[in-house]
Amino acid sequence: MDNLKFIIEDYVDEKYGFRFPTINVYINNQNLISLVEEIEQRNRILRGEEPSHSHYIGHDPRYSHDFRDEFLGLQSRPYSVLLTCTCTFAECNCIMAKIAVVDKFVVWREIKSPWLSSNSPSPWVEEDIALGLGWMPYDYSDLGPFIFAKRTYMDALNWITARIQLFRFIAAFDRGTY
Numbered sequence: 001m002d003n004l005k006f007i008i009e010d011y012v013d014e015k016y017g018f019r020f021p022t023i024n025v026y027i028n029n030q031n032l033i034s035l036v037e038e039i040e041q042r043n044r045i046l047r048g049e050e051p052s053h054s055h056y057i058g059h060d061p062r063y064s065h066d067f068r069d070e071f072l073g074l075q076s077r078p079y080s081v082l083l084t085c086t087c088t089f090a091e092c093n094c095i096m097a098k099i100a101v102v103d104k105f106v107v108w109r110e111i112k113s114p115w116l117s118s119n120s121p122s123p124w125v126e127e128d129i130a131l132g133l134g135w136m137p138y139d140y141s142d143l144g145p146f147i148f149a150k151r152t153y154m155d156a157l158n159w160i161t162a163r164i165q166l167f168r169f170i171a172a173f174d175r176g177t178y
């Protein structure tokens, strides 16, 4: 059984000197960003590409309206967005998964970036068409699937949902909308 933890930590942009809170996802006490980076780095090396850093961040708790639904697999898209590009737009790049609540378990499978690859034509091209055009997606098969006990998963989700509400309230207060 895998273990899930959400932790709010600041994303710090050292180059441009700004910071904002993000929801980091820890699986078995390892940051999901590091787990993804390991897999993507291995893909780059196997392809003979230059090693380079992956660019992902967790959701910003001030603007994560659908975080709970997203992590219960209840969003309208087939995939849940776990991490976004550092520019905060999931449409730019993201790490996504299929999340399903099955009996007493929550299962994450098919974890991957939808677009990342040296030959990815564009985010707006269907996957099978892209494959036909020579798209060679990275192999994320060593990442997951992860299986969590529903009870502890809901504890983690309830905890972060309360924090998100607090962050959103403070952000709205700062904007003077309360």
Ligand SMILES: [Zn+2]
Pocket (backbone or CB within 6 Å): 085, 086, 087, 088, 089, 092, 093
């Ligand atoms: Zn981006």
